Amino acid sequence: MFCFQCEQTAGCTGCTGKAGVCGKSADVAGLQDKLTGALIGLARAASGNTPSPSTHQAMIEGLFTTITNVNFNEETIRQQIENVTREKNSLIPGCGGCAQPCGRTEDYNMGLLWNADEDIRSLKSLILFGLRGMAAYAYHAMVLGYSDEEVNTFFYEGMFAIGEDLNMEQLLPIVMKVGEINLKCMALLDQANTESYGDPVPVTVPLTVEKGPFIVISGHDLKDLQLLLEQTEGKGINIYTNGEMLPAHAYPKLKAYPHLKGNLGTAWHNQQKEFADIPAPVLFTTNCLMPPKASYADRVFTTEVVSYPGVIHIGEDKDFTPVIEKALELGGYPEDREFTGINGGKTVTTGFARNTVLSAAGTIVNAVKGGALKHIFLVGGCDGARKGRSYYTDFVKQTPADTAVLTLACGKYRFNDLDLGTIGGLPRIMDMGQCNDAYSAIRAALALADAFDCGVNDLPLTLVLSWYEQKAVCILLTLLHLGIRNIYLGPTLPAFLSPGVLDFLVKNYGIRPTTTPEQDLKEILG
Known part of the structure; x- marks a missing residue:
């Protein structure tokens, strides 16, 4: 394997061998490369054709899947590859059976990128990794019913460029355009969040967990939190945010739920310590997942594109009953439990x-x-x-x-x-x-x-x-x-x-x- 897309990459140069520092196996990393190559093939097929909403979804979900700490599951990545291939074939029906293939719609071999001239590899990596990050934001907006055609179209443009033989002068404007389009994408997500849940207001969030059953929800997806709050209403289960979900407390329509109580834990990389013995389930909605330790793996649930082998996944029906049942079974703490932040503080603001x-x-x-x-x-x-x-x-x-x-x-x-x-x-x-x-x-x-x-x-x-x-x-x-x-x-x-x-x-x-x-x-x- 070869991967150098995150800050923790081995030796500050790249993860190689049997596994990455993040916990992904070489097989998973290879499948992520295959998925990325298929997405470049999809971008090639979209050139001169009109992608459908389902094609946009395949592109965005595929890119989001390859972000660090999202998907560790070979089976679900293979499903993503099949989905991308199906969308590509819908754009160019019958192309796969061509007697003399032109190569203009083939999937891309990522080995060509990782072994390219270092400056070309660097600029193409900036494009690819930037598009992966932008896809996460486009995805969160998409699940709230918001999309932007210019943003969607640029995913194909950027991915197409990665598969082309371009020099630095040709690649630099595309790198900068990733930043330009990402600004539009963040504005889109801001609109989606604020129109759905109101403009954030300052709030003080306690770090104490009250006695009784509770669920911890981590990640970024506010829609999943909303659905979880709706499904736990009146069931005597409190909800606590973790990591990047903390700012949800500031949105008026979410903070209106009285059982959204506080925040448990700190940043994502502390989860293996912080979740080790809590008497509650944890729901991961986006990236931030680390390989669960055996001490709490049976209490971890995933949804959206997050996936880990052996962990229960909540599908598109968004029925959180298994999470709720686990919370009731575990029962939470018998008395209020006081936690603090890294520096000893008992509350945080957002x-x-x-x-x-x-x-x-x-x-x-x-x-x-x-x-x-x-x-x-x-x-x-x-x-x-x-x-x-x-x-x-x-x-x-x-x-x-x-x-x-x-x-x-x-x-x-x-x-x-x-x-x-x-x-x-x-x-x-x-x-x-x-x-x-x-x-x-x-x-x-x-x-x-x-x-x-x-x-x-x-x-x-x-x-x-x-x-x-x-x-x-x-x-x-x-x-x-x-x-x-x-x-x-x-x-x-x-x-x-x-x-x-x-x-x-x-x-x-x-x-x-x-x-x-x-x-x-x-x-x-x-």
Whole structure:
């Protein structure tokens, strides 16, 4: 196998041999490559033809399936390949029986990409991994009934390009277009979430689990949470979020359910420890799944494209009865159980999305002009297990009292239970939501730039980002598309960035690898 799409990849170069660091076997990794090659074949077949909604779904689900920590199941990946092949054949009926095949609709051999010139491999990887991340956002919007034709069409355009013999000058505009289209995709998902569940509002979320039966729900998909809340209503079962599901508490139509009680656990990579002995089932709705330990594997359930061998999967009917029955069987804790965040805090806050921040724009502008607020940091992104990620905790702890920290995605669990006080009536740490809520941060930054009559790069604003998987890739490309410079990126640089491509990003966008909190803060604040 060969895989280097995530931050934890072996030796910061690539996973090879029998298994990846994430727990995927070489066979699963091979099937994911085969699925990706089939998706490129689908994109080839779509050239000059009109894909149907089911073709769009096959493309989006197929790409989402190949994100890190989503699918570890050979059987379900084979089903995805069959589905993609079926959609391809519907676009070009009879093509497979051609006596003299032209090769223009064949599936792609991913070995050609992994063994390509390092700069070409790097740029094509940025396209591929960015499309995988964007597909996750398109999928979440799709299940809520929202889609965008320009977004759907670009998946074929981008995947087609990966299979072509293109040079750097031809690939670079496509890389940047991934960022452009991902901005539209995040806007689409923002619309889907807010029109379905209301605009997020600030809320304090307890980390205490009340006595009695409960279910933990992890991932990103708000629709699954809504359905679970509906099906558990009146059954004496409490619901607790985990990981990227935490921001769900801020949506008015979801927080209206009284049995949505709080949050259990921290970021995804702590699940094998945090779920080891809880007397409750855990439902995984999207990526973030790690191979379950034997101590709790019988309490794990998956849905959507998430899949693991031997784990009960909730299908398209969305009947969560097995999860509910398991919760009642296990019974929960006999008494309230108090948990804390990584830093000992007993509550966390969330819900500082674009509307909340924009409503305070005048206060923020006056605080900056008056000198009370000297700088704003956006510290967030994907969390991971490397020891170097303590950088983000230390960085936030060391930010001066006259600065504010915006955050989003699961990287916030490194510090979101800290109490750093307030500034201008707002908490110094403000959680804007999930990774896709980078859209909120972008909207807020653009509005502040308008208020100050300057460019975004002229604001007293610095982005300090942690990356782990492919959604971080498409967000970074969106920021670069918008011309945002001097982004601090860590804890390590992506293995798929060749020296030549990295040099291009540094020279043209000022990408900066993180060093130490002390050194970076000194550089930022002068």
